[in-house]
Amino acid sequence: MASSKRKFDDGDSNWEVTQVVKPPKVTAETAAAELQEDRGNYGSRASQRPRRARKRPERFADQLYQPVSKKKETPKRVTKPLIKPPSKRSLATKNSTSRRSWIEPHAVTDTVVNIVDDSPGLPARLSKIVRLKIPLTGSTLAIPTNQPRQQYSDESESELSSPPASLPSSPVFSYKNIQNSPPLDRRGQCAQRTPEPVPASSQDVATPSTAPENPLTSQATVSQHREPKTPEESIRGTPAFVHHTQTQSSPGSPEIHDRFTYLTPDSAFYRDANTVYSKLDVGLENGQVHNQIEMSCRGKTEPLPSLYAASEATTECEELSGPLVGEQVYTSDTDYLRDITERLLVQQNKGPNKPEPYGQPEVWADGRQELCETLHYYRAYQSACYSTGGFARGFMFDKVAHNRDYMDSNVVLSRAGGGLMKDIDSGEMKSKRDQSEDSAALGLRNCMIHRNPVVIITGVDNPNIPSKPPHQYCVLDYFKPTHVWAEKSGDSKIVRYRFEKLNTKKESWWRAKDAQEVIELGSLPSPVEKVCGSCNLQSPQVYLNGWMCLQSACTAFWKIYTNTAEPGRSMPAQEPKEASLVYDPRFLKQKTPWHNDDHDYPLASNAAELSRHAVPGENTSVAFWSGMVCPDCGRCTSRLNWTNWECSNTACRYTRTPPHTLIPALSLRDPLWPITSSYTLSRDTMSPRLELKVSFEHGYRINRYEIPGVNGFIAHMVADKTVLEEDGGPDAMFEELQQTDIGLQRRSMPNGQLKGPNYCRHFAVNYGMPYKFIAATASRPFDGAARPITSTRSRLNWAAKLLLAEENGKSMDEVCQEWQEKEFNEVLALGYFEEQKINYHDDGEFGLGPTIATLSLGAPGTMRIRMKARHYHGVSSVASLYDDAAPIPGCQQYEARLALQPALDVLKRSDTKAWNTRRKQIPKQLGLTHRGTARDVLTMQLGHGDIVVMHGADVQKYYEHAVEHAGKLRFALTCRYIDPESLKLEDQPKYAVEPDAEGYDGPGLM
Known part of the structure; x- marks a missing residue:
């Protein structure tokens, strides 16, 4: 043990050091006699330890320890018992202020003891009797680091016997209470626990490699122990210990001398310890000892029942004041573990x-x-x-x-x-x-x-x-x-x-x-798991390099x-x-036991089954449009067809077609918003910037919204009961679409950002003139199409003409003549199952007419309108260049951007290079960024049978829309005019797109 440097003042000490009496030489006869007298003596060296005479301190005679005060109010310093090293060398050869102590090995018992010093009057810097936790599995007696091992004979003049080579292996120990303490030997300079004899058969227990045991049970038991709070405690001067999981070395191994250091009372592990003087039984007379605790001797392959063992360390080393190591392992063990890794x-x-x-x-x-x-x-x-x-x-x-x-x-x-x-240098x-x-x-x-x-x-x-x-x-x-x-x-x-x-x-x-x-x-x-002395939190040892605190907020x-x-x-x-x-x-490779270990949870998903009762909309729920794991090949298969699943694995032919139960149109009525023959109430919300005009015609409430700065309008035509229930009207169309396969499929999106095929989150089919929008789809002719497709085209042609006649102040006949040249020649049918939707987009593709109309059938939907991010921020998201389009009310920095627009337009016509340079400067000048999106300026609640008409190219240029729906099933049928001249030769239809032949007339209803 390293020396304990302290100022030693005999005048302040209440201990009287008596002359040590040399014990008589032990002979075979005297040893045998002692064995006969003591039934618990197994003939070990511990049982032959010489007795130490000691004069009892007078102040310990009849009362517990009390700090002695003389002139000062502060408690007097209590000096630790001096234990001379087992050598003939005199202490005079050493520094008078330095004392070296040696730990006497004790036999390990099954009893858990608690020896602590809790004197309230002792300053923290003074020596205390402390407890020492020592792992026993593969461990040995703590020996000063780099201190040569000394050998002693039985005839040595030392007061202590030589320590044994090793201690029995056992998990890390702690201390319980003082009643279970080993007996005290009162004859020495200070109260020392009297060691019990250790049988020879117990001095060398099995190592992990030789002791058969259940790995899981053993690990679960041993993992409960925790070592001292190192290495962060090393800031307080706490040394390290070899963890209990290290392999035991032979008693004569030279590695023993270098792998242990001593704990000090200032260590975090002991900072809450009570001082020993309030716990010790000091009522013993000289020569009295406690009754010895019976020790159980076990074989090499039988584990000790006790998880802990007592230490004989009774003094601290104040010399160890620097930070110490957190974990040391044997070189052979490190090599072995490194090889496994x-x-x-x-x-x-x-x-x-x-x-x-x-x-x-x-x-x-x-x-x-x-x-x-x-x-x-x-x-x-x-x-x-x-x-x-x-x-x-x-x-x-x-x-x-x-x-x-x-x-x-x-x-x-x-x-x-x-x-x-991405790292600039390596690209990683x-x-x-x-x-x-x-x-x-x-x-x-x-x-x-x-x-x-x-x-x-x-x-x-x-x-x-x-x-x-x-x-x-x-x-x-x-x-x-x-x-x-x-x-x-x-x-x-x-x-x-x-x-x-x-x-x-x-x-x-x-x-x-x-x-x-x-x-x-x-x-x-x-x-290895330890508690950090800085943050008081536990961390495992992840690397063989050493234990580290793995709490990111800790200073260590x-x-x-x-x-x-x-x-x-x-x-x-x-x-x-x-x-x-x-x-x-x-x-x-540790194993963490759980109660549900080895349970077999299913990896396959979505084995959705229909109930035995016909439930409308059951097969259009989320479970029935989500993908399923193919039971034949295990591939995850999205539902791409409106009517069934079909495994996408070319080597597999599995399909599944769940039957559909009709959702009646009457089930779509909302009792909180009843539909009557009177004009329906509105549930739309809008920004204060928009202008609203309301009219009532032909069974529709017409909400017309005009957006400032935009040449055009958005109209919401809300249907009443008369419109819904007319012959061939919305109710009939909704039920027919459920009973007819119109070819709805989820279309591929070639520009998707995900690995593998990407598909829209809705089903679609196109009729009439081909429409190449985000997800292109094959088109079908109107000839032979289901009646709801052709009826939708005719109904929306009438609605568009009605609104344009009011917009331009013309008669219906005049508008019909103008409209006939560019009437709707395309119908895009979209189908939505539960929770499906279409995200924000615009319908401003090249070749489209200025008017777009949509008929909503089935579950209610929510249509949202917002300004496009490019026009709202005024900055492109890629190059961060200023948008040269004229600003409109509602955009960021509208007034400032509007003032810059004339000069920017002149610069664009006169000097392109200077114009581009100016476009880079304006965002910084005005503080414009491309982050975020604009708020919705209009939200329309679309009911069954409602129509939405968007008119004007600027509406599609500056604004975008998205649709969500609540319910099990919804159809959205949208009509446009597509200029045949805008299509490439390979995109031209192989069939003729005939004019609308039905000629729906809304005024005939009223």
């Missing part, structure tokens, strides 16, 4: 030439959209984590991975998503900002608390998967989230996760073919403390070099 990393098979997998995935997909539409546990179209309701459900790991990410057949270590930017994605625990991490913590497993999915470009995935996206299995912690990557803090396979009895298909497991899950000793975060040659001292705390980090396989 290297073999585990090799089996990741990083590189393009990965081996074939052991099996095939149960669930897979070739596109991100079909994956997200099908799986209930993963619906994240952009992010790697899908969480909902405060719980994480699934994770995807693909091309973008951290260099410390890890994956094998049972364990996954990953970095949390987000915070990556690197952490550029600190991460914190977001909703994904909090969702994982909830899963850990509630024992909810999550599903992990891999992409084909995942660099860490051990084998080559057979498809673009493959589902692995259910995993237990076990750890969430923080690390550093470069200069940024990152959040990391550990996952562990839930059902280990189920074969991992992604394991490399013909590969053997390096080590079974849970077969290694439990990982991501720092390792390294020993120096000087005993008890360490180098200043330093962050590890990332390239040198080596995973601790005990952390990687």
